[in-house]
Amino acid sequence: MSPKLFKLIRENNISKEQIIKDVVAGIIVAIIALPLSIALGISSGVSPEKGLITAIVGGFIISLLGGSRVQIGGPTGAFVVIVYGIIQGYGINGLIIATLMAGIILILMGILKLGSVIKYVPTTITVGFTSGIAITLLSTQIKDLFGLNIANVPADFIPKWKVYFSNMNTINLPTLIVGLSCIFIIVIWPKINKTIPGSLVALIMATLVVNVFNLPVETIGSRFQNISSTIPIPHLVSIDLSTIKDLFKPALTIAILAAVESLLSAVVADGMCGSKHDSNMELVAQGVANVGSALFGGIPVTGAIARTAANIKSGGRTPISGIIHAIILFLIMLLFMPFAKLIPMTTLAAILVVVSYNMSGWRSFKALLKAPKSDVMVLLLTFFLTVIFDLVMAIEIGMIVAMFLFMKKIADTTRIRDLANEDVLDENLSEMLDNANDKILVYQVNGPLFFGIVQNFMNVMDEVKPSAEVLILDMRHAHSIDASAIEALNTLLERCQKYNIKLILTHVNKYPMKILKNMNFIDKLGKRYIYETKTQAINASYKYITELGM
Secondary structure, eight states: OOOHHHHHHHTTOOOHHHHHHHHHHHHHHHHHHHHHHHHHHHHTTSOHHHHHHIIIIIHHHHHHHOSOSSOOEEOOGGGHHHHHHHHHHHHHHHHHHHHHHHHHHHHHHHHTTOGGGGGGSOHHHHHHHHHHHHHHHHHHTHHHHHTOOOSOOOSSHHHHHHHHHHTGGGOOHHHHHHHHHHHHHHHHGGGTOSSSOHHHHHHHHHHHHHHHTTOSOOBHHHHOSOOOOSOOOOOOOOOOHHHHHHHHHHHHHHHHHHHHHHHHHHHHHHHHHSOOOOHHHHHHHHHHHHHHHHHTTOOOOEEOHHHHHHHHHTTOOSTHHHHHHHHHHHHHHHHHGGGGGGSBHHHHHHHHHHHHHHHHOHHHHHHHTTSOHHHHHHHHHHHHHHHHSOHHHHHHHHHHHHHHHHHHHHHHHOEEEEHHHHTOSOHHHHHHHHHTTTSEEEEEEESOBSTTTHHHHHHHHTTOOTTOSEEEEEOTTOOOBOHHHHHHHHHHHHHHHHTTOEEEEESOOHHHHHHHHHTTHHHHHOGGGEESSHHHHHHHHHHHHHHHTO
């Protein structure tokens, strides 16, 4: 494993022209990330500068050490609900500890080369929890978008909406108008200019209108009295075994989400710019970035798909653009953070409402509703569990259900064929079997031999009559086998030996053969009863029963 930036430098694979393009792309991405980082920080339950610290420290480390050429790191909408819940339950120190622990988990995942595990997460689960997170993120913005007079908003989805509905009579009309106007600007602006982000335009215009006309709209300054414009000195909070135990599940939640989102972002980026990322190095970088963000008082960080895509579209092709993005954000924080107090809260809510919409992937969700019923069930289950409960439960139960449904699907499509009665053999072999008068039976296993089909396999084998002399099993399509299947073969062999029936295997693939040898089945059966082809097996069997005097 090696960071992509270091590899590009060693190979002298960065031109001066590309460096200029990366600098420009980094500036553009920083402008996009500025309002998002502030909005995501506030919505997560921390002060505005915490979001910027996360983008600066985490984004810098991810670009410096990451396994992707173009990944942009920072706070993302997926973490808002998780972070808010952790703060509600364990406070800021609890969030810092959970983020540190998540970073360590991510580093271990990368060292253990678990980066490829992402390919085993079904699309139905990723779309389900992403859409669920989008809905929960949207639900966190209702108070600020409508200007509702609510002191404490519950963290859970259903109680949150109960409070919203019971307080709809407190809507602040100027706040709602400003918020809806910002959404309109963000949506329409790309049709006017694609270079300057619509979110930045909305933020500047709304801030000017609210402050020039002195509108009764809550701003960052009216909610947060003290906003720092500097990055604090790294510090550790006290950690004990009891705290680690309490925060392990939240930390695991952060780690899983960071791994899934960052690797998905890297895969999307590879498709956009034709590169190839190192998933294990990316996990290590994500882990170090989360440790770094926590030490500086930031929130969880991961690869941001939208900002990474903007980086690529702006010409960024090396990690330099991500580093520049972090440096520009740092300079903005130093010079302009005091002006952040003037930004209306409803504007930040509007930005995140649009983020929620873009994040929802409703088109993919709608398309998957036409998938097989088992996939639809996993999709909806993951979605509702994410919204109503939490992400870890959604992924855990979603994966378990998906695995069971997959195994059932494999078991349902695996057939034990009676070749002698299906008329699929050539004329000479069919004639031999006809002359054998059912003393030679030929079955073919079409699919993996695993515990899911053992019962079906044994049901078919139970139909073998004691009057048979030879039972041939064609295993050409059985590319895998497990212990349950071998136990079934042992049972079948014992039954065959009891009735003096010769059990013969043909077309045994390399992997099943290795397992059969390791578990001593070959020794019990006898190597002479394993043939390369059915033709050899049927010829030998016909000769055998002829010698018996059929």
